[in-house]
Amino acid sequence: MLKKICIFLFVVLISVVAKAQSADSVYSRYLDFNLARFQGETEKLLGLGEAILPAADKLPEKTRINFYFAIGQVYENNDQPQKALGYYEKVAAAVPDYYVVHRGIGYIYLAQAKEIKDKLNASSDAGLTEKLKGDYETAARKALPHLEKAQACDPSDETLDEIKSLYQNLKDTEGLNTLNVRLKELSKHCIDLLEDK
Template sequence: MLKKIVVLFSILLAAVTTQAQTADEVYNKYFDFNKARMDQNSDLALTLGQDIIPNADKLKANTRLNFYYAIGNLFENDGQSVKAIEFYQKVAAAMPDYYVAQRALGYLYLKDVQDIGAKLNAAQSDINENKRLTRLYTIAAKKALPYLKKAQACDPTDETLSIIKSLYKNMGDTQGAATLNARLKVLSKNCVDLLDDK
């Protein structure tokens, strides 16, 4: 019995140690990950990035944020919006003034708004369904708006501004639309466009 326990413990220990990576190993993979991205080898970068994710805590905080943004971008470009949002959210939570992540989140959440909007247009004759979809539209729009506003405040574009105004109009939020410029001005005071990797 003791022999079986020792063998089982040895196997378990071997499995754990093969899964755990040292900080140097994680940084080596991070270097390879960045090289693959620079070489525009998205498939390899995505594979390497997914290997890094369980051990990303071994990266320094700034490096980890860069990694999270980069892997989020790879997931987004691969059509994996849910995973992209997960990593962009980590960046936005740690660096709320980094408007590049804010813009990415805003446009990813906007996809839900657009999907609900299309269903809402198709349900014009069904009063109950129209009310339900209108509520869902408002919830989705309110989720996208803070991110879009930060992006617009820091890096204004006609497209983003038009989307923001359209969301307010479609929600019937005249006060939000009327105070938009003042809020954008406040949001524009702290803008970060590059993450420090050191």
Template sequence: MLKKIIILLLITIAGVKAKAQTPDEVYDQYLDFNLKCLEGKADEAMKMGEKILKLTDKLPAKSRTSFYNGLAKLYEDDNQSVEAIPLYEKVAVAEPNYYVVHRALGYLYVKTADVWYAKLSSGGTEAFNSYKAAVQKALPHLEKAQACDPSDETLALIKKLYTDIKDDTALKSLQTRIGTLGKKCVDILSE
């Protein structure tokens, strides 16, 4: 009988310790994550963010988007593009007019394109096709960023990329697209 009571007590304790976190607890962790980011404690914030990442379904939608953006920025600053890109993509889907995320995605995709560009002289058709695919992923994001926050550097890059992939038609219609894309721009994520 004593064995049964002890086993029941252990199961109860384990159940209490393993309980799922409430939305309020996850939101509090999210606030702590933001505080660590503001304090410049990137390593601590990243560790917290990775724990929260498994619980994002408990955050309100706007907070979730802001969280993804914050964690992606930490990854990007730490040269972890592979981890940053999927989070930035979630932000772009949730806030398609938030041009800051488009600039980040555009330049991260250009990094991938640069790897293929370096292989163009020896890689033949496969290298060019891979380069072109990476450039085509980058360009819509760069164009949105350029439309909302014009930059000589970004514009020059866009033109170079179109020239590199030999897309004169898209290059000729660039200003029209940028004009259209610039009509709806969001520069700050709201909660």
């Protein structure tokens, strides 16, 4: 009986040590990823980041959120906005006042809306036109709250023009007329840097 207990405790101890080493290994890979980022080694970033993704849940929470934002930027810079979007949305859910991620999300949805609008303008098929109008509205409505948060925290003429254009295209005069009130309220809580510890 004592022998079985000793074996059981040994197995538990080995699994705890293995898990700790695994977490240390993931954090070490995260440090390598960050070093490559800061040294501008863009050709390495995607591979380093994707190697971390399967075990990202082993990173401490704030570090994981910071990593998700960074890998989102890597995907966005590599013309993979749909992959970036998923990680940006995780960051926005965890740190809703981090306006930088909202700008990224907003511009990804804005690009989708513009692409749909181009198809809409080129379409002569009535059925397709109606579908594209719905798709455009969906993309525009997804872009607006993110662009507004970014605009509230870091005003930009370009972003403001895009917001106004979306409301005009949607024929949403109420949204346009109440924009300044929303921007003022959103500007009360802005975070411009993520903590990783």
